[in-house]
Amino acid sequence: VILRVLGSAAGGGLPQWNCGCTNCCAARAGDPATPSRLEESVAFSADGEDWFLIQASPDVRRQIESFPALWPRRPRHTPVAAILLTNGDLDHVLGLLCLRESQPLVIYATHEVRRGFVDGNSVYRTLERFPGQISWRPFDLDGEQPLLTADGSDSGLAVRALAAPGKRPLHLEGDGDPAPGDNVGLLIRDRRTGGRLAYFSALAALTAPVRQQLAESDCLFVDGTFWTDDELIAAGLGERRGRQMAHLPVSGPDGSLDFLRTLSAPRKFLIHLNNTNPLLRADSPERAALAAARVEVAHEGLELRL
């Protein structure tokens, strides 16, 4: 599998439009240690021809233009075979409405994520202008499934969507009961090379099944939203702890780093970093602590082969 990071920041990106925190100011000033970042998304492919996107971020148009493999090859065309959604947060789904130019789209998602975006959403009708404009393919939470291209042919890849502790999107808070399909991690397996990718960009806790899958992967992307649980509070920018927002912090006795440092995967990345996270500064002591655990911060333009 070939993989390219299209965006590494949490919702709002870096800089965030209405934020004048240290990191946002450094990014605006062009500080080379604190580069601007787009909202979280990754593209992957078995063959370099058909591409799968994880998430459809609000930055999706810019992300497609940033990577020539995703450019159309005919007057009306896209190499995007399908889009995989891990939850219904707006920073993962809003870009679907940017991909509305009468182009058929295939979307893999759980029933909960599909309904959270489609039900009662009048603007979604812009994606229902002709029969078959959107083809939803449900994730099977019980096991691995083949990942099919737009025309239904075998991509050579398989995906397992694993329910992971998370939350419903903000616009559905308080609506109904939480369900396992609200938030998933993705396990991508290349059936030819055997390479295994684990992708958990929103993770409220490291459950035993999640730990096991991370331990068995060759490359992993894990929720790097917050370095500390009280990061927003300490910066005076919010009242909620990371855990209350369903993001396990990286540092601390119960953070993700203590587990990630024990894993032997050749490449271990954090992704979905909030604009307040000190890991966004390449010269921060927090980044040095990360490197000591052989964990990296994902960045736009990063390409890997598994």
Next chain:
Amino acid sequence: VILRVLGSAAGGGLPQWNCGCTNCCAARAGDPATPSRLEESVAFSADGEDWFLIQASPDVRRQIESFPALWPRRPRHTPVAAILLTNGDLDHVLGLLCLRESQPLVIYATHEVRRGFVDGNSVYRTLERFPGQISWRPFDLDGEQPLLTADGSDSGLAVRALAAPGKRPLHLEGDGDPAPGDNVGLLIRDRRTGGRLAYFSALAALTAPVRQQLAESDCLFVDGTFWTDDELIAAGLGERRGRQMAHLPVSGPDGSLDFLRTLSAPRKFLIHLNNTNPLLRADSPERAALAAARVEVAHEGLELRL
């Protein structure tokens, strides 16, 4: 009034993500005659402190970062005093959902445009997380009204929203009857300098009131979506004529150019150009015909003072 163009293209921008037409390919190849363009939006201000945006395009985050006057000046802040919407097309309103980081926003729009975005739109709840997150101020279609900053103080500017032939957004096609408030042009007047700006980025026809307002303005922005009525059909990229999509073409016996050439305003611009429009190529004969009528194509970064 100080004015800055943030985006000059129609929905989809240039290049459009799934389009391999001549213009989109030239823009991707970096042809200096065919620069990339963002989706239509303009910022204006009386004093350079408080800024008003026309439209909230899907490119709004990038547009704010492109113009330092729109950057926050404190840890949580925006110089955007209000956003003015001329119709409910997604390329004008989708950006509102990108401006959701717990920031109070003021939006000027007609009742029809507000309801077309708010009613039955579950994702809009992300902009209703606390009382007063969004303050809608209705346009008065019967006359001029003062343009107020976020805290309700006088901006020194006045606005008149003039009903103009247009259409409802695609996601509401077939819902209810057309109304005058579906699409408006904006007439901005600086009460100190007397400068007058006319802004009609979607215009299905040049009615007598529209002609009169354009004739009395010092600077005008007019719908430049299509050069010819059958542009999409001729390119093999669509089945509808420009007029069927509520966009009067620029050229031809009943096009807008024949009227615009008669106007003596010092600056006359086309804006909201579709990716198929030959005017996007600076070296095209169509662009030369435009220049002969003293009409310009708006472009990102253009700044004016009236």
